[in-house]
Amino acid sequence: MLAAVYKGKKNIEIRNIPKPEIGDNEVLLKVKACSICGTDRKIYEYGHFKIKEKNEQILGHEISGVIEEVGKKVDYYEKGMRIALAPNVGCGFCEVCRKGLEQLCLDYNAFGISWPGGFAEYVKIPEIAVKHGNLVEIPKSLSHEEAAVIEPLSCCYNAYESLNVRPGESLLIFGAGPMGILHLILNKHLGIGMTIVTDVDEKRLKLSQGFGADYIVKSDSGIKKTIMSLTNGIGVDNIITAASVPEIQEEALELVAINGKINFFAGLPVGKEEIKLNSNIIHYKQLKITGTTGASLKQFRQTVKLSQNAGCNLKKIITKKIGVEELSTIFEDISVFNNNMKIVVSFER
Ligand SMILES: [Zn+2]
Ligand SMILES: [Zn+2]
Incomplete structure (x- = not known):
């Protein structure tokens, strides 16, 4: 699959890497859209404490897609479901998680930071994220590009x-x-x-x-x-x-x-x-x-619900769509960000 691989500060390489294989309790998501966040730009410039130096990572945490494959032991989810992915996954055990504030968990994981994210054709959803309910179904009235913007809207x-x-x-x-x-x-x-x-x-x-x-x-x-x-x-x-x-x-x-x-x-x-x-x-x-920082899973789900009718015009804020191959150079061009609102990496073009 085609992926934008972050190799350290100011270094993103576009290359073909193996499509992830999933286990019995995991799900494979085919990415349709992933919008670029200020955090992605920050990681590109300065790195991130959750990404060790010399480790490679696929960035992108504002993800929407379609379920491509479901592990044998996974209930509920089915191939073809349209999804907005809530990126933050708490440990599930600590006091903060038990309050429903998993985005504030000190032991959190996040797609596009500690786990491979959406600047690639497929994302593997680990068991803990499947079980916590981070795969959120979206209604037909919401396009995949709009669904990618659900994450920042939930914040x-x-x-x-x-x-x-x-x-x-x-x-x-x-x-x-x-x-x-x-x-x-x-x-x-x-x-x-x-x-x-x-x-x-x-x-x-x-x-x-x-x-x-x-x-x-x-x-x-x-x-x-x-x-x-x-x-x-x-x-x-x-x-x-x-x-x-x-x-x-x-x-x-x-x-x-x-x-x-x-x-x-x-x-x-x-x-x-x-x-x-x-x-x-x-x-x-x-x-x-x-x-406030981030959003809880409950707030993410609520944001999907409240954005589904036409009164919430998310389309307009997406002023530029790019292909994944453009990610190797886009962060070097500040003017692109100064001249746009949301930039979305689209896999549907
Ligand atoms: Zn973001
Ligand atoms: Zn926790």
Whole structure:
């Protein structure tokens, strides 16, 4: 099978490797689409602690496909089932897993990181992932390309749940990249009120048009004035920081309404993770600040359900489709990522 094999920092080789063989309790998934995540770009640049140096790996964790083969002892799953794959698999035994938060398990595995991922024609699904239910059936109304975007959308849904967003509330999203826009799509779909998207980059702001934001504003020194005038001086009910910039986390406290909520969605770069927080603002405005990372299996399944009707337009965010052979060079070309929302590796072309 054709695969994009990651061989270490800045080195991906396209080559033919043997199709995986499955055991009695495993499943073979034929990949139809796998979207590129910021994490894939990070691994390409800097490596990952779960991928030992000199070890090869197939990246890609935003995977959809069709079941090709089912092990003799596997119940329920059948050849031909259309699937979105939840990539994170917890140990299943620790306290965190028992709370249903397997994505936070310290002993986790993930497709495209510790296990071979979706930048290849086939992915073997190990027994533990089959038994945990990581193979999630998708409805016909969802294309494979849209299903690949379920994974990042499920991370947005985790943020949505943590904020306890109420219908009609207002929302400010820092960051007009693919994740920021997925937050916008999700919250619009689930009944948010006024939405504002902000970014420092004019080009990104332009790209973010057409996804339903009520206001798209440039993030500059006048941002507070702009937001206050858009909200009658009240501030915004919900703020999501979807860019890895320390200053916006500090700024969010100034822009949020009394009794408002903030989600620190994007992590900060190593060495820049200490920020200045005016704790009295949190106290006197009675704020709620949450952090989220990844999504639980339950949230992943819920995201499949909520995206299946036409009101959730995921198609639009996929602005580029490439073949697996293009993965050897695409990460070198920053402009491709600057000029696009989601880029999907398609095996259906
Ligand atoms: Zn991802
Ligand atoms: Zn665990």
